[in-house]
Amino acid sequence: MRLTEITYDSAQPVEGYGPGYFRIGGQVLEGACLISPWSAGPWGGLGDTEAPLALAGRIDVLFVGTGGDVAHVPPDFRAALEEAGIGVEVMASPAACRTYNVLLSEGRRVAIALLPV
Template sequence: MRLTEVSYGTAKAVEGYGPGFFRVAGHVLRGACLITPWDAGPWGGYDDTAAPLSLLGRIDVLFVGTGASIAHVPKAFRLALEEQGIGVEVMASPTACRTYNVLLGEGRRVAVALLPVE
C-alpha cells in the first residue's frame, strides 16, 4: 500500500487542538475561532453571525464544532446562515476539524467555526 501525505497548499488546515485552543497553520488560536482556507482568527460564538455571513459566495458549507460533544446550535444562528445559502453542519469540534481538513484537501468551499474542547 502506498501512503501519501495530504497537501493543503497555502490553505489553512487544523493541525491540532487541546483544552481551550486550536493549532492552525502553525499558529495557536485560543477560544472560539473561525477558520477558512485563507484565514483563521477569533469568532464571537453563536451571537456572531456577521463573521460567517461575510463568507457568503466564498463557501458552501460551514461546519460548526460545538465543543467536546455534539450539541444543538441556536435556531436563529442556523437560520441566519441557511437563509443566505450557507449550509450549516453541526458536530463535535474534533469531528468538525477532521471533516473540514478532509474536504479542504479535496478543494471544497468550506469553513469551520469551532468552540473549544475543554
C-alpha cells in the same frame, strides 16, 4: 498499502487542538475561532453570525464544532446562514476539525467555526 501525502495548497488546515485552543498554520488560537481557507481568527461563538456571513458566496458549507460534545445551534444562527446560501453542519469540535481538513484537501469550499474542547 499506499499512503498519499495530503496537500492543502495555500489553505491552512487545523493542525491540532487541546483544552481551550486550536493550532492553525503554526499559530495557536485560544477560545472560539473561525477558520476559512483564507484566514483564521477569533469568533464570537454561537451568537455571532456576522463573521460567518462574511463568507457567503465564498463557501458552501460551514462546519460548526460545538466543543467536546455535539449540541444544537440556535435556530436563528442556522436560519441566518442558510438564508445566505451557507449549509450548516453541526458536530463535536474534534470531528469538525477532521471533516474540515479532509474536505479542504479535496479543494471544497468549506469553513469551520469552533468552540473549544
